Amino acid sequence: MKLGILIVVLCTSILGAAYADTGGVTDPADQAWGNVDIGLIEHSHEKYADGVAGKTRTLLTHTVTMHEAWNYEEPGGLDLVLSFNTDRDRRVERELRLHVQDPANPYAEMTDAKGRIRGYARISRPDELAITFAFPKGLFGRNLTRYRWKAVATSDFTPPPECQAPNPPCPLPQPQDAAPDRGRVIHRL
Numbered sequence: 001m002k003l004g005i006l007i008v009v010l011c012t013s014i015l016g017a018a019y020a021d022t023g024g025v026t027d028p029a030d031q032a033w034g035n036v037d038i039g040l041i042e043h044s045h046e047k048y049a050d051g052v053a054g055k056t057r058t059l060l061t062h063t064v065t066m067h068e069a070w071n072y073e074e075p076g077g078l079d080l081v082l083s084f085n086t087d088r089d090r091r092v093e094r095e096l097r098l099h100v101q102d103p104a105n106p107y108a109e110m111t112d113a114k115g116r117i118r119g120y121a122r123i124s125r126p127d128e129l130a131i132t133f134a135f136p137k138g139l140f141g142r143n144l145t146r147y148r149w150k151a152v153a154t155s156d157f158t159p160p161p162e163c164q165a166p167n168p169p170c171p172l173p174q175p176q177d178a179a180p181d182r183g184r185v186i187h188r189l
């Protein structure tokens, strides 16, 4: 893999047959904009008891860690989208998008392929570099044993005057970063 080192750590629970896959992929420091330069994406999951339904459910967590500290008030904003492919074709079945229009109340919304809202993820900030999204597996709408995902961070960006029309575009780095750069990370449940 050219631009990433796949890290897969398999953890087997000693509490019965539960099987957890915790893993991720690193991404190089390849963006001038610190708030869109992804350094690492990681996934994990845990079982929890849904007392109301009397069932054991799975909570999925996805963490995106940037190379530099960032916050919701970042100039230019941050558009962070996790996309999930839950079957064998190339289409994406779910997208989880971070909304920071109101920096005091960021939220993460899960939509399906038709743009319909399927639910929301809980957001937490483990440190000033990272953000973690947690949501029940049920938001995928079907019983999965694995899925593939990636993260794309984009910043609103206004080129400096000398780079704007009618002048030809300047060779500026694009304020967007994906991890992994190619393909997707597999999360086995």
Ligand SMILES: [Ca+2]
Pocket: 027, 028, 029, 030, 031, 036, 037, 038, 039, 177
């Ligand atoms: Ca990067």
Ligand SMILES: [Ca+2]
Pocket: 085, 086, 087, 088, 089, 090, 091, 092, 093
């Ligand atoms: Ca698909």
